[in-house]
Amino acid sequence: SQKIEQNSEALNIQEGKTATLTCNYTNYSPAYLQWYRQDPGRGPVFLLLIRENEKEKRKERLKVTFDTTLKQSLFHITASQPADSATYLCALAINNNDMRFGAGTRLTVKP
Amino acid sequence: AAGVIQSPRHLIKEKRETATLKCYPIPRHDTVYWYQQGPGQDPQFLISFYEKMQSDKGSIPDRFSAQQFSDYHSELNMSSLELGDSALYFCASALNTEAFFGQGTRLTVV
Numbered sequence: 107s108q109k110i111e112q113n114s115e116a117l118n119i120q121e122g123k124t125a126t127l128t129c130n131y132t133n134y135s136p137a138y139l140q141w142y143r144q145d146p147g148r149g150p151v152f153l154l155l156i157r158e159n160e161k162e163k164r165k166e167r168l169k170v171t172f173d174t175t176l177k178q179s180l181f182h183i184t185a186s187q188p189a190d191s192a193t194y195l196c197a198l199a200i201n202n203n204d205m206r207f208g209a210g211t212r213l214t215v216k217p
Numbered sequence: 218a219a220g221v222i223q224s225p226r227h228l229i230k231e232k233r234e235t236a237t238l239k240c241y242p243i244p245r246h247d248t249v250y251w252y253q254q255g256p257g258q259d260p261q262f263l264i265s266f267y268e269k270m271q272s273d274k275g276s277i278p279d280r281f282s283a284q285q286f287s288d289y290h291s292e293l294n295m296s297s298l299e300l301g302d303s304a305l306y307f308c309a310s311a312l313n314t315e316a317f318f319g320q321g322t323r324l325t326v327v
Contacts, residue, residue, distance in 0.1 A: 149318030155314055
């Protein structure tokens with residue numbers, strides 16, 4: 107069956123450290139993968155997109171990698187801040203009209 | 218810049234009633250998605266439209282239906298409401314890839 111799994115429900119780290127979140131998928135062949143941030147009671151907000159032919163993408167303190175052989179994406183937040191505390195969702199796009207989310211990882215950055 | 222507008226923001230309905238949720242996508246976006254998110258759950262894909270035509274269907278109950286109108290706004294109709302339908306319903310619009318989500322409609326079925 108098709109699955110999208112994010113490494114853990116919750117991740118707690120100390121301010122200034124790097125947070126690494128994992129997204130694994132099975133039985134999908136996504137054209138691209140996206141990461142979203144969601145704060146409680148709000149809609150997900152787009153952060154980064156990485157295509158199947160890209161290995162790595164960066165945006166400010168964010169870095170995403172995509173390994174289509176391992177069927178895995180890693181999402182890194184460097185120099186983490188308490189304001190980075192949120193739930194982070196990975197979403198697979200099979201095509202433009204088919205986007206599926208993982209369960210999300212709730213990140214807490216402690217001062 | 219204009220964002221995705223959803224209405225109403227909150228809705229309380231009784232069991233077996235009907236609810237209609239509305240979504241106004243960002244102008245010129247050609248794709249609309251509907252998601253249902255229960256407490257502590259990931260967004261579950263319900264249905265999507267591309268250029269006003271239904272393009273994909275997820276885990277949407279037969280009691281639910283949706284359509285996209287000529288002005289690109291979309292409506293999610295939910296009939297014979299059940300307690301388990303209580304959730305946040307998000308609409309998102311996209312042009313090519315990045316999806317922009319609305320604030321959601323919180324539906325409470327009592």
